Amino acid sequence: MRRTLPIAVVAGVGFFMLIQYFIPREEFETLYEWALDWTMVIGAFAMALGLYSLTNMMLNKVKRKSEGWGFSLVALVGLFLMIFVGLVPHYQESLRYGTLFMDIFEYIYIPIQAAMFSLLAFYIASAAYRAFRARTVLATILLVSAIIIMLRLVPLGPLSAVNQWLVNFILTVPNMAAKRAFWLGVGLGATATALKIMLGIERGYMGRD
């Protein structure tokens, strides 16, 4: 019961989602849309678990006064402040532009997101420096291809025309072929994984007792 029922649900729901793709009837379309809606509702319920887990972890650190517990307090304050200002005006009001809720999002989350994102410019340079060593044939190919592409933004005089030709060639031939082969492999692998899940061959994720 504890394992059979969940596996049966996986197989049943999976089978329905599989065949509905081939059935354009309105009834099936509606059921499919419900299934998507329901997943969202489940996500909303699950969020309570998530918040409990996060709060619990942070509270434990504060209680135990473990290293850096003050920062855990910062996280808790941020979390509950957001929930408070989000709930108090009520009914979508707080999601409108200009509320405190949106201001906090706009001036705390967005700039940090942009800053984290732009760290990538530094990281891409240091990754290139450390990883692009001509140690093996494969590493050499990787590094040469990357350098040719990067050189398109560097003035090279008459050599630029040659480089541009190479760039176009790489992008339209080997790059294209690599993508196609990659996707073909992913398509087959993903299908095999989905089949294993639906047939109940792979079920370690569903508990044991």
Added chain:
Amino acid sequence: MGTAELIWNGVAAFLVLCIYSFLYKDNPFYKFAEHLVVGVSAGYFAMILYYNAFLPKLIHPLLAGQWWYIIPGILGLLMWARFSRKYQWLSRPTLGFVIGSGAGVAIPLYLQNYVIRQVHATMLPVGFTSWPLITNLLIIIMVFCSLTYFYFSKQHKGAFGAAATFGIWTLMIGFGAGFGMTVMGRVALLAERVVFLRDYFAELLSALF
């Protein structure tokens, strides 16, 4: 900029600098920004789920008499069984619903978009008489060899091994190109952040003096 905006932007600029300080090493400023953004974003996401999923996809339909929305309600409530160690297993059918629908949707979509469409797009006319025909031939050879690389149940030896080697070379050229192409976008993000900081401090100075 008004005073409120100046202060908010000051918070934003401070947080951006906190994140950048991570480049030197982990430090209290980064820890502060990190914990703050974890808390704030979790709270934000919880509220988004509440207003965009919980209310419109569960409560409103139920109040409107669409009784079948009880089903996601029950599935969601079962998730809360996880709060108890003893009844945790009750949440498994719900997890099965989510995973099963994911697996079922994936099978036709992956086979369609990643396999059949890619095969169809690679069926190109080939020849030796013009450059486009030659590049088509190259693309097909490269896709073919890259696929041999992904073979699991055959030893990479002899002609098969040679094809697989050429295949992984193709993949590496593609990955190198991907790396090289991404640098531009990441640098643009960094430049944009630098301009934000520059403009803010210019604004701040003119407001102060």
Added chain:
Amino acid sequence: MSFYERMMNLDRRWVYLVIGVVVVVTAIWSFAVPMYVTPEARSVYDFVDGLVPGEVLMIGVDYAPEVMAELHPMTYAITRQCFAKDAKLLLCCLHQNGPGMVEQVIAQVAEEYDKVNGIDYVYLGYKPYPAITILAMGQNFRIPFPEDYYGTPLDSLPMMRNMTNFDNVKAIINISGGSGTEYWINYANGRYNAKLAIGVTGVMTADYYPFLQSGQIFGLIGGMKGAAEYEYLAEKAGYISREKDQLWASKSMPIQTTTHIVIILFIVIGNVGYFMSKRKK
């Protein structure tokens, strides 16, 4: 640790520092980078440059503000170059979020060059359903656009007096951030054989090379880099100027070029260190 080993094992913070300094310095002291111009961008430029006063160029602007950063510089540079050559301009917009933006460009540039609406340029405005609109314009501009953007009937605009359809324009340049380009290629060029060039975003560029090879388009400006190439040519010829803040795409190009050089240099340093220290052993 030997010198070469040190070259190989630089603390990554040195890499960060150099990148940071280079970006900040180039952001403050912007300079012109000598640039390689791709033949497909040059052919658009050369075509516009060869326009004789009085000839009409058509620009189809099909993008929304989201991709402005890449495409707006192209629209500006071509418009300025065209007016500088005293050629006439016919514009239309087939993207629902674009019409106001295009109006701004044309009004601003027309003022710079003292050009008069209805005589030196006409802005047709926006119509939905690009395929049908382009097909209808191939018959007669008046079918989809009986009036221009400002509500004046086309027949009362002096510039439109002898203009019926695509046969009366020297070429069409379509600047697009989406599927609009396909329609221009299939209908304007495919059905009415209009001379066509395109400007597209960076991610779209590789997809349109085949049309260049097959001759369906005579030129292609690709993404920020293509826009910067165009500005580079236009600046050299004096159509636009840095002092008047008329360069957009080129602004970030120095940062791009210097950071790309720095990254390549770091790769070279790492490899020199690697090979030299290996040789010593």
Added chain:
Amino acid sequence: MRIKRLFGIGFLPVFLVLCIFLFLQSDFCPAQEVGEVDILEESSTPPPAAPTDVKAVDTPNDNGHSITVTWTLSVDDGAGLGNVVSYEVLRSDAPDGEFEVRGLAPAGEESFEDKGAKEKGDANYLPAGVDFYYKVRAKGDGLFSDSEVSAPAHAYGQWYHTGKTPVVVAVLAFSTFALVFITLARKGKKLYIRPLAGIEAVDEAIGRATEMGKPILYILGLGSADMIATIASFTILSRVAKKVADYQTQILIPCNDPINMAVAQETVRAAYLEAGRPDQYKEENIYYLTSMQFAYVAGVNGIMLREKPATNFYLGKFYAESLLLAETGSLAGSIQISGTDEIAQIPFFVAATDYTLIGEELYAASAYLGKEPILLGTLKGQDWGKAVVMIALILGALAATFNFQFFLNLFRIQL
């Protein structure tokens, strides 16, 4: 075992029969989509001739709220006076009733899909099963002329989408491969599996963590539990957690989604149980952080620098954060094993982590780690899938070169 067999046997034939049944019911016809109403200005030139032979039929392969209208081109379209610019399609619920404009097709087009809404309240609602009459108006540079009114037609929903037949064939063929090799594997046929560096490294990486007395960090990526790459990551986690339990070390899993957290908890708990060490399982090590991409990365980066895990696994769906995680992990000195099916992120994982599972290798990993014959059987099935694809590629290239359209059309999906 009972369940496994039940589905193994039951699944395929039921599906086959259903598909064949549905296939026989339907007929082939491609649908076309064109825009809607547009008002054309009138001037004074002779009117174009009307289109002829107007027919209305139910649009195939849809949910039953659309009718397709076809006609023969006006003699003045592209020839004759050559002044047709567009065709306007008009609809009425009675042959002599009021006709309303439903849409516009450019000159040269011979069909139009009158697509309605399925919601009753919608202004554009097109009910199923109700008869409608159509006529088509040729519009030129001036006047227009109308066709005869068509015979009535009504919309209804289909039970099978004929345009998706190639997908059905692929699903059936692939399932058959997988099932055949699973059966063979179950009978004890030995299958060779070539070594994968990233997989071989897993044991070593876990052993290293044990020696160092440091935890293992497992990142499921930014996908949700209904994404197949994330599901693949769960299956790998189940193997990795078993080894972790055997080695008696700890595994940390900060999650970006509460449902992922729940599944990960189930997975790891089951693995500890299987390893016979349920007492060692710590639920608080599998926790929720946040769902927002860069906040999550900021948090994980902090964990990496403070907990200093000996080994980091990044398996699942990754986006721009891939390099942020991998670089920070390498700064912390961890061994890193990555894998994703996002091609844009593979270059960064290849550059910044020690081992990378590329695309399909991610999906093969759980079979490799589990080493159960049934799972290895599915790998063999995947290889047969590739063999079919490779043969199709060569035949397709020949077909394209010698313009053998029939073969190419076998692979065409019409949505």
